[in-house]
Amino acid sequence: MRKSTTFTLNDRVITINELTMRQIMEFKDLFSGTDLLTGMQTLIGLLTDATPDFLLDLTPSELKALYEKVKEVNADFFTVLPLEELLVGCRTMIIDTVKQSLSALYAGSLPQVMDPAHGITA
Numbered sequence: 642m643r644k645s646t647t648f649t650l651n652d653r654v655i656t657i658n659e660l661t662m663r664q665i666m667e668f669k670d671l672f673s674g675t676d677l678l679t680g681m682q683t684l685i686g687l688l689t690d691a692t693p694d695f696l697l698d699l700t701p702s703e704l705k706a707l708y709e710k711v712k713e714v715n716a717d718f719f720t721v722l723p724l725e726e727l728l729v730g731c732r733t734m735i736i737d738t739v740k741q742s743l744s745a746l747y748a749g750s751l752p753q754v755m756d757p758a759h760g761i762t763a
C-alpha cells in the first residue's frame with residue numbers, strides 16, 4: 642500500500658506522498674535536462690501537494706521540517722537513492738542555475754536603452 646501522510650505547516654495541511662516505482666525510475670529524467678528548477682518543481686509536485694508559490698514563502702527551517710516529513714514517508718526511496726548525496730554533486734549546477742535565473746530576472750527588470758540611430762553620435 643502506498644504511504645502518505647498529512648503535515649500542517651503555516652495553517653495549511655499538506656499531503657506527502659510515497660513515490661511509486663515508476664516515479665522513481667523516471668526520477669533521473671527530471672534532472673537530465675538543463676532546467677534543474679523545473680525538475681525540482683516536478684519532483685515537489687510528485688512528493689507533495691504544496692504549490693511552488695506556497696514553498697517560496699517558507700523559511701529555511703519550515704522547508705527543513707517539510708523535507709524531514711518527505712524523507713519519513715519516502716524512507717525506502719532515500720535508501721535506494723540518497724538525494725542528499727546527489728544534491729551535493731549538483732551543488733554547483735544548482736547555484737549556477739539560480740544565479741542565471743536571478744540575473745535574467747534582473748536584466749528583464751532594467752529599463753530598455755535606446756541605441757542612437759545609425760550615423761548619429763551622442
